[in-house]
Amino acid sequence: MTELACVAWPPDPIDTARLVLRGSEARDRAAFIELFASPEVGAYLGGPRPPDELEQAVPEVPGQRRGVFVVELGGAMVGTVTLERRTAERPDGLGPDGDHAELGYMFLPRAWGAGYAAEACTAALGWFAAARPGEPVVLCTRIANAPSMRLARKLGFTEVARFEEYGAEQWFGRWSPGTGSG
Numbered sequence: 001m002t003e004l005a006c007v008a009w010p011p012d013p014i015d016t017a018r019l020v021l022r023g024s025e026a027r028d029r030a031a032f033i034e035l036f037a038s039p040e041v042g043a044y045l046g047g048p049r050p051p052d053e054l055e056q057a058v059p060e061v062p063g064q065r066r067g068v069f070v071v072e073l074g075g076a077m078v079g080t081v082t083l084e085r086r087t088a089e090r091p092d093g094l095g096p097d098g099d100h101a102e103l104g105y106m107f108l109p110r111a112w113g114a115g116y117a118a119e120a121c122t123a124a125l126g127w128f129a130a131a132r133p134g135e136p137v138v139l140c141t142r143i144a145n146a147p148s149m150r151l152a153r154k155l156g157f158t159e160v161a162r163f164e165e166y167g168a169e170q171w172f173g174r175w176s177p178g179t180g181s182g
Helices: 026-037 051-057 116-131 146-154
Strands: 020-022 068-073 076-086 100-107 137-142 158-165 168-175
Touching: 020 116, 026 051, 026 076, 068 116, 076 116, 076 137, 100 116, 116 146, 137 146, 146 168
Parallel strands: 100 137
Antiparallel strands: 020 068, 068 076, 076 100, 137 168, 158 168
C-alpha cells in the first residue's frame, strides 16, 4: 500500500447512527489515559499501563497522527479506531508485499457490548474504501480474544494466517473493499 499521506488527515468527521469518528482533540486526553490504564482493555494488549506513568507520557493532544479516529458517543470519547500501515517485517503470512493498512480498535469497557465497535469500524472501512479504492485492509488479533474475533468476522475479514507473536497465538485476516472479505 502506498502511504496514506495523499489522503487529507484528519478527514471531516464521519457521522454514523450513534457515533462520530473524528481526529483527536485535547479534551480526549483523560479518556486516552483511562483506555490505556484499563486492565480489561490491556488484557490482550500486553497489560494496562500505570495511570501515573500515562499522566506523564500522554501528550496534551493524544493520538494526533494519521490514521487514528477518536470514536465519540454523546460528545465524549468511548474508543479509537485506527487504520495504519502494517509493515512486511511482522509475521503474518503476507510475504514481501505485506505493506497494507491495518485496522485496530480499542474501546472503554463501558462501551462494550452495544455494537459501537462494529458501527465505528464499518464507518472507518467505508471511509478507507472511498479514500483508497481497491486496497485491502488487514487485521490481527489474539485467538483468545473472543469478542475481537467475532467482530473481525462480522466486519467481513477472512482468515489468512495464524502465527505466534507476543507469546500468544494470533489470528490474521484480510478485508477487501466491495466484497467485505479477502
